[in-house]
Amino acid sequence: MDFSTFLIQLLNALQYGLLLFLVASGLTLVFGIMGIINLAHGSFYMMGAYMAFALTALSGNLLVAILVGIALSVLIGFLLEWALFSRLYKRDHLDQVLLTYGLILIFEELRSLLVGDDVHGVPIPELLSASIQLSETLSYPVYRLFMSAVCILLAIVMYWLIRHTRLGMMIRAGSSNREMVQALGINIDLIYRIVFGLGVTLAAFAGMLAAPVSSVYPGMGNQVLIICFVVVVIGGVGSVWGALVAALLIGLADTFGKVIAPDYAGLAVYVLMAAVLLWRPEGIFRRI
Amino acid sequence: MAELVLSARGMSRRFGGLYANRDVSLDMHKGMLHAVLGPNGAGKSTLINLLSGDLPPSAGQILYRGEDISGWSPDKRSRAGIGRSYQRTNIFPAFTVFENCRLAAQSRTPRALRIFSKAVAFPDLRDAADRAIEQAGLAERRDVVAATLSHGEQRQLEIAMVLATAPSVLLLDEPLAGMGPEESQSMVALLKKLTPDHAILLVEHDMDAVFAVADVITVMVTGQVLESGPPDQIRDSVAVQEAYLGEGEPDDE
């Protein structure tokens, strides 16, 4: 592997890892703070990608599609939290698993009914469609760099949000002691609604962002969901920082696994997970 | 001198930068009841958790019949004869009193491979369970589902379960907490009855009970041993009085 190939793979790994982080951070936040295991989280990623496809086809502009898509995702998140999830906080994990499994089936079929089962592509916006020449034969698309940059920006915003804002303080307090927060007069239901909405939006946004490079296809949500579980297991449930580290590790393992042993690349991330489980069954990091 | 059964040597436990136990040493002998007193946060529960294996020590040794067991898991220690009860009632709420104790007794002879035999059919387990229930004074409640017992009765069951495992060491974490005066009295009587055959560590807030049953008392403050000795010595100790007066009433949970 020469240097520019290596660089390209490294950038790919970074971009994939960061994208995973966006999806997984929502999953880990929703669990860490609300105690909800959400199997349907991957469906929000799928939803985002399909929204990007449908809305770009309508408006002809990915940016517009993303803005409308974000608004829709927030709305969907609030609605689901209000109608279903808010009733499950005191229930068993089993009920949560069951409900969210049912939701996956519903979302998949709704997608099939509304958009069909074909694989679609979303055009890369013209502004970002150029490539950077790395060597005579190799180049790297600007849009992927843009994706990584957006993800990094969002990670910084999230860090700031959780560490330095009043909302973040309430979120952190809520994750450690629900009763305490309520006793302090903070509206925990509202916090939960916001956190859930945030989780849905992050996953959907990741889907929208990924749509132009990954294409849009049925089952894309489930695939990302399981990898996100691996991220959360490696990073530690509830730890956003852990999710970032784990997502990047997985990005590297998957990308370079494909280069080194293409036939077994699908297994690389799971081997990584198994190793972490032996070393630290509760994940690398524990808390937010 | 009575037989030394379990002892801690310079045992410490840190949580982050805080010491919950610091350089704690104490001895437990067969036939003696060793009580541990101290204000809340003195590290008494941590002490029991360290001895039972629920928490690993950060430093120091735990010796059981001369062997260092600080690396042993809680179940291995239990099988070796170190039984414990919990401060917060820790039972199988959906099972009957009998099944709670029968299961406890089963841990001594697991018979895990005898999958074609009925668990309730082994007479030795039934006897061990019934004996423990009798000792703890729950005979009349034998077939009641544990969740429906009164709080005091659940505390008795907590003890009965440990007894059913036929331990040689008893680590009892506030067995009297939440008991009525009558129940307390019978528990104190039980402790006296158990002492000759066991090495007992008793963490308890009820001073009267402690001074009535203890052979040795250790007073802990902020994770460290303040003083250790026979009840008379502790009663007269200036350091102990100061520690308690400084902390106010010790028994508010």
Added chain:
Amino acid sequence: MPLPRNKTRNYLPLVLLVLALFPVFGSSYYNELIAKIMIMAIFALSLDLLVGFTGLVSFGHAAFFGAAAYSVVLLSPKYDPGNLWLVLPAAVLTGAAVAFVVGLFVLRTKGIYFIMVTLAFAQMIYFVFHDTPLGGGSDGAFLNVKPELRIGEKVLLDLNEPMQFYYIVLAFLVVAYVFLRVLLRSPLGHALAGIRSNEHRMQSLGFPVFLYKLASFVTAGGLAGLAGFLSACQYGFVTPEILSWHQSGNVLLMVILGGMGTLNGAAIGAFAFVVLQEVFSALTKHWQLLMGAVIVTVVMVLPGGLSSLPQRLKGLLIGGGNRNG
């Protein structure tokens, strides 16, 4: 837990009778359907040992089912019937062995981690069969001729015969059911119930909890392997889809739908699920939408599963009911 005396037990001989006589009246379509339900019931029973009786919510149970099904195909000669003496134990052992290895990892975790880790490991095994040529890759592989039970030259049982197959499945369902009933009242079964109720106390009473959970996991894996064996013999081919997480989700659904922690519940759940699947898929290509709606409704209004329905109705009639929110 001392199992609550279940009144439905009295109906078991009747159920058995109906199942035994069914092929006399049923068409081949329905025979196949009932056989499928019975196979799924074995599968659901095996998972109920984990979820309902040990308190381990596994979302990766299809891995053992699937691995065993693949082992049937891989161990059978291409154009001759496999030897049942060999293939059946091998399939059960495969399920158990895979469960043993996976269990060593996943049982180090608890609660929500356990759910996620079992799912991830099952997915890993899915990829083993999907991505490598071992079992024909994503296309799967055919079991051209189903195994036979032979003594010397004499063929005692031939799984290619639908009737014989039906009764073999029924026999295995009975065996699995009775085996679990016996197991659950044994010392091991009581210990597992204790672990489900209060794992921490079990450990402090001196039970090596990890080993007990591993025993439960391996047993469940072996039984799932039995179901996988029968499934491979029923359809005559295997694809990676039988290892997929949908399969794990569906069997978990059966257990929960039926009301976990009762063996009858798991079987009822399997029945309800397969029948719903048949009915819905006859109605529309998008049958999963209906299935999803049923699941969501059950969770929201019927937390104890289908088998809690009679009690709930009784509660409603007497007044009050017992909604546990």
